[in-house]
Amino acid sequence: MNKVNLNIKQRKIISDKIFKIGVTTAGAYVLIVVVLIAFQLVSESYPVWEEEGLSFITKTDWNAVEGRESFGALPYILGTLTTSAIAMMIGVPLSIGIAMFISDAPPKIGAPLGFLVELLAAVPSVIYGLWGLYVFRIYFRDWFETPLHDAFGDNIWLFSGNPYGLDILTASVILAIMIIPTVSAVSREIMKAVPQQQKEAAYMLGATKWEMFKLAIFPYSKTGLIGASILGLGRAVGETMAVTMLIGNATGLGAIPSSLFGPSQTMSSIIANEFVEASPASIHMPALIGIGLILLLIAIVINVVAHLLVTRMLKIKEGAINN
Amino acid sequence: MNDIQTRRQEYRLLFKQNVAKRLLVDKIVRIIVFSCVIIAIIPLGSILVEVFKNGITAISIEFLTETPGSIGSGEGGIGPAIQGTLIIIGLSSLIGVPIGVMSGIFLSEYGDNKLARSVRFFNDVFMEFPSIILGIFAFLIIVLVLGHFSVWAGAFALSLIMFPIVARTTEESLKMVPTTYREAGTALGLKKWIITFRIVISAAKSGMITGILLSVSRIGGETAPLIMTILGSSQFFSSMDTPMDALPLRIWRLSLLPYDSAQLQGWGAALVLIMIILGINLGVRYYFSNKKNLLFGKFIKQRSNAIK
Numbered sequence: 001m002n003k004v005n006l007n008i009k010q011r012k013i014i015s016d017k018i019f020k021i022g023v024t025t026a027g028a029y030v031l032i033v034v035v036l037i038a039f040q041l042v043s044e045s046y047p048v049w050e051e052e053g054l055s056f057i058t059k060t061d062w063n064a065v066e067g068r069e070s071f072g073a074l075p076y077i078l079g080t081l082t083t084s085a086i087a088m089m090i091g092v093p094l095s096i097g098i099a100m101f102i103s104d105a106p107p108k109i110g111a112p113l114g115f116l117v118e119l120l121a122a123v124p125s126v127i128y129g130l131w132g133l134y135v136f137r138i139y140f141r142d143w144f145e146t147p148l149h150d151a152f153g154d155n156i157w158l159f160s161g162n163p164y165g166l167d168i169l170t171a172s173v174i175l176a177i178m179i180i181p182t183v184s185a186v187s188r189e190i191m192k193a194v195p196q197q198q199k200e201a202a203y204m205l206g207a208t209k210w211e212m213f214k215l216a217i218f219p220y221s222k223t224g225l226i227g228a229s230i231l232g233l234g235r236a237v238g239e240t241m242a243v244t245m246l247i248g249n250a251t252g253l254g255a256i257p258s259s260l261f262g263p264s265q266t267m268s269s270i271i272a273n274e275f276v277e278a279s280p281a282s283i284h285m286p287a288l289i290g291i292g293l294i295l296l297l298i299a300i301v302i303n304v305v306a307h308l309l310v311t312r313m314l315k316i317k318e319g320a321i322n323n
Numbered sequence: 324m325n326d327i328q329t330r331r332q333e334y335r336l337l338f339k340q341n342v343a344k345r346l347l348v349d350k351i352v353r354i355i356v357f358s359c360v361i362i363a364i365i366p367l368g369s370i371l372v373e374v375f376k377n378g379i380t381a382i383s384i385e386f387l388t389e390t391p392g393s394i395g396s397g398e399g400g401i402g403p404a405i406q407g408t409l410i411i412i413g414l415s416s417l418i419g420v421p422i423g424v425m426s427g428i429f430l431s432e433y434g435d436n437k438l439a440r441s442v443r444f445f446n447d448v449f450m451e452f453p454s455i456i457l458g459i460f461a462f463l464i465i466v467l468v469l470g471h472f473s474v475w476a477g478a479f480a481l482s483l484i485m486f487p488i489v490a491r492t493t494e495e496s497l498k499m500v501p502t503t504y505r506e507a508g509t510a511l512g513l514k515k516w517i518i519t520f521r522i523v524i525s526a527a528k529s530g531m532i533t534g535i536l537l538s539v540s541r542i543g544g545e546t547a548p549l550i551m552t553i554l555g556s557s558q559f560f561s562s563m564d565t566p567m568d569a570l571p572l573r574i575w576r577l578s579l580l581p582y583d584s585a586q587l588q589g590w591g592a593a594l595v596l597i598m599i600i601l602g603i604n605l606g607v608r609y610y611f612s613n614k615k616n617l618l619f620g621k622f623i624k625q626r627s628n629a630i631k
Contacts (some may be wrong), residue, residue: 015514016514016515016516019514019515019516019519020433020515022557023425023426023428023429023432023433024429024433025425025436026421026422026425026426026428026429027425027426027429027430027433027438027439028438028442029422029426029486030340030442030445030446030449030486030487030490031441031442031445032428033449033483034445034449036460036464037456037457037460040460040463041456041459041460041463042465044463050515055613059510077591084511093359094359094362094363095355095359095363097355097358097359097360098356098359098360098363100356101356101357101359101360102360113360113364115608116364116367117364117367118365119367119601119604120363120366120367121543122540122541122600122601122604123367123370123597123600123601124543124544124545124546124571124596124597124600125544125545125547126546126571126574126578126593126596127370127544127574127593127596127597128370129578130574130578130589130590130593131369131370131373131374133578134578134586134590135369135375136366136369149437156624171551177363177366177403180363186362189440194556208330208345208346208348208349209349209352209353210348210349210353211345211349213352231451235451237453237457238386238451238452238453238454238455239453240453240454240455240547241546241547241571241575245575245578268453268455268547271455271459272455272547272550272601275458275459275462275550276550276551276554280467289459292455292456292459295453295455295456296452296453296456298384299452299453299456300448300450300452303447303448303451303452304448307447307448307547309445
């Protein structure tokens with residue numbers, strides 16, 4: 001009698017143990033993959049670090065011709081930073097405006113509008129590229145870039161160069177559109193996390209709606225909103241296809257951003273453009289993988305910071321509700 | 324008397340001016356905020372209109388089923404690309420969904436320790452990794468090792484995008500299942516894994532299916548990791564070890580060609596792709612949001628938190 005019971009108990013423990021080990025392995029898969037990716041990128045890009053040293057980051061030439069190989073990543077780092085910065089300047093204020101509207105509008109209006117904005121995230125990057133290439137670029141060039149160039153082109157370096165539509169500004173605007181769903185959705189959650197009492201207190205002091213935002217919501221949700229914007233920055237930095245199709249794809253010195261209307265290249269676009277043609281035997285492919293490594297490091301830093309800020313903010317919310 | 328009256332009038336005037344100014348500022352901000360929403364929706368409208376307007380003229384039976392004709396001729400179709408997209412979605416789900424679901428079970432059922440917290444955090448960070456890096460990774464560990472472009476490499480790269488999404492949505496929907504369900508199972512003397520599969524998962528099914536379908540619609544449009552893994556081809560699928568075509572890749576290649584006919588075909592392919600992706604996306608949201616399922620209503624909110 002006793003023996004049978006013990007058997008059942010043991011069997012139960014064993015099958016549950018196997019189950020636990022199985023799901024734990026699946027859970028740890030993400031950690032394994034992250035480590036493997038970092039390891040692979042470091043070891044496969046090793047030749048370029050050996051050849052160029054740290055000057056790989058600061059050099060500007062890009063020459064894949066056999067015997068004259070020389071690779072520098074600086075133009076593409078700068079290209080990524082410039083396009084992302086401009087995209088943030090356009091996209092973040094818009095997103096925060098959208099979040100303000102939707103967090104405050106009655107659900108009957110807010111929900112469908114929020115849904116429409118979120119649909120922007122479902123459109124594939126390559127379709128943004130196609131639309132940007134054949135539709136947006138033309139209007140943007142004729143109605144925005146050319147007038148600006150005609151007005152200021154001779155005096156301000158920012159607007160010099162010949163507006164052709166395949167340039168830093170066009171790519172940045174498309175990037176801005178692409179980060180709007182992320183930033184606005186997270187900002188909306190953050191704004192909703194502000195305790196109701198804070199808002200009511202502001203209204204009781206006689207504040208208008210705008211003053212309520214200024215008094216109650218913004219001071220309270222500042223870190224969260226910054227986190228949301230950084231999350232958008234992470235998106236912008238890694239975005240590949242739409243940028244590749246619109247940025248003009250210059251290489252070497254020509255890719256250093258000099259004017260809004262000049263072509264450039266980002267880290268992800270040069271990988272997309274050249275990776276397949278690069279020979280694994282030469283140093284060209286390690287150089288591209290090296291750029292991938294830099295991109296990965298930037299993306300990790302950005303995303304870790306953003307997630308820490310956002311989750312901390314949302315945790316405060318849970319604490320506030322429990323109190 | 325007169326003095327007091329004039330003073331009162333002055334006060335009233337001051338008060339009115341002050342409030343009027345504040346109300347005006349408020350109104351201006353309202354207009355700005357509303358125009359932000361409009362500005363953001365214009366591109367979406369324009370994309371949908373242009374894709375439908377330009378794409379619909381390209382669509383025909385031949386266009387959907389034939390292989391691409393010679394470059395610039397405007398003949399042929401995107402058959403291999405449609406087939407390839409379906410194959411790659413199927414294969415990456417084959418790898419990504421089980422891992423994602425298991426990982427979600429881990430996070431929800433055993434998720435109260437240090438390992439789980441770091442897994443959750445890295446899941447969230449990993450979700451935002453530039454997808455092109457996952458392409459490079461798949462290239463390095465599969466294509467470079469095998470020595471040829473391979474469908475498995477593409478499926479592996481896409482499964483890496485897929486599994487964190489599935490894991491987090493699974494976790495959120497399993498957490499929605501009341502603890503009492505699990506306790507009931509334990510009281511019956513069931514083993515934990517049977518409780519999980521038979522009771523918890525079947526209660527959380529709809530949420531998990533949504534998560535899986537949304538991750539499918541996400542990877543269906545991915546292009547960057549496919550460039551260095553399945554490469555693109557103009558033939559129908561022949562084996563796992565040769566290049567294959569996919570819709571996003573085809574759109575990209577067509578957009579690089581300087582011919583009007585290629586442009587038209589690009590719009591046609593974009594229409595097919597957007598129909599697949601928005602179809603899944605809208606269909607899932609509509610179907611499940613109409614179900615009035617309390618469990619699920621809560622889930623949608625949680626999911627939108629999780630995905631960000």
